[in-house]
């Protein structure tokens with residue numbers, strides 16, 4: 001269980017995630033206990049155990065987050081809930097992110113990719129993760145609000161970035177600290193969102209974006225609607241869930257492609273063929289094209305496996321639960337370890353090798369869960385994959401890049417990303433050929 005109170009938190013966040021979990025699994029098997037951030041945890045490293053907690057016995061395990069995170073995001077955000085309220089909001093989020101809705105977003109995501117790449121500093125070093133964060137935030141805003149007036153968008157961005165900086169800081173109410181600033185920024189965000197809600201209500205606008213879906217929900221039996229608090233918390237929650245996750249994976253993709261020139265060539269060949277068929281990029285990428293990128297899609301899947309940016313998820317046992325003769329006591333955390341499963345050679349041979357062709361065959365059931373599983377599985381997974389495919393298309397057809405500085409190393413923010421956000425030098429392909 002490690003040291004009193006801090007347990008093994010330092011080891012978890014200072015070692016490479018593969019090392020910490022794999023060493024524990026090697027020593028104790030697929031189920032072991034530890035103490036992380038003062039919480040007693042049972043870690044579960046097999047697909048069956050993950051399914052037990054997340055799917056078949058999900059009612060015995062509730063989602064659990066530190067109170068400080070709940071205060072920053074908002075207590076009504078769906079991922080803190082279980083039961084009717086959760087299912088209701090989840091359906092609304094899912095419908096706003098359905099394949100039909102995403103199809104219509106393709107040209108807009110594409111414009112966002114192009115304009116964010118246009119702003120990449122070409123000569124000085126680019127912090128890849130920061131640039132990807134900018135892009136994924138824009139896509140998040142698009143999915144939530146559709147098109148927003150630029151001044152409102154700027155206000156949202158400014159305050160959200162203060163909130164973001166406080167998210168991983170020490171929770172304290174001392175003025176001037178990142179956490180306190182984040183709480184204040186959250187209040188301002190809430191005000192901006194309420195202003196947008198008010199405008200939509202006044203103009204009686206019915207949109208298909210997330211805000212539109214949340215606003216138009218009405219209980220047919222009793223006329224109940226979602227309160228402005230519930231809408232605001234869920235909007236901030238989705239913006240939060242969408243940004244760093246997708247940006248971390250995109251940063252890893254840039255690295256994996258850089259590290260494997262042959263693979264990069266294959267992806268480039270696929271994307272250049274599409275680019276040519278679009279009249280050398282004069283016509284935009286279509287939804288059908290994004291669904292037919294076979295080589296690139298496998299790179300996305302393998303990046304999700306290899307990086308496993310959500311190494312585990314947290315639940316809390318609501319009763320004493322027995323699993324395969326082990327007791328998970330009431331109040332203990334249960335943590336399905338996605339990363340261990342994704343890096344287990346029984347399911348993914350030679351797991352440390354980046355090998356997209358392994359996805360030519362579908363993974364065994366419950367062994368590939370980059371987006372979780374069960375009632376809380378990620379409703380944004382199709383949007384995230386679409387965003388990555390569009391980003392890769394424009395990256396490899398227009399840019400070349402080299403990674404500068406340490407070629408390996410990892411840091412947490414809180415998701416694992418290449419060290420220092422992957423500093424890289426990008427240049428336009430036209431510059432290298434002219």
Ligand code: HEM
Nearest residue numbers: 078079241242245246249310313370371372376378380384
């Ligand atoms: C590569 C990018 C992403 C990854 C790896 C990812 C991963 C995950 C995982 C593993 C969960 C489940 C957590 C748990 O069971 O505790 C989750 C939940 C969630 N994700 Fe994602 N996600 C990504 C992108 C997105 C995007 C783009 C959106 C929205 C636009 C989104 C919205 C959500 C929401 C709202 C939940 C909570 C669902 C619920 O509690 O019912 N995610 N995500």
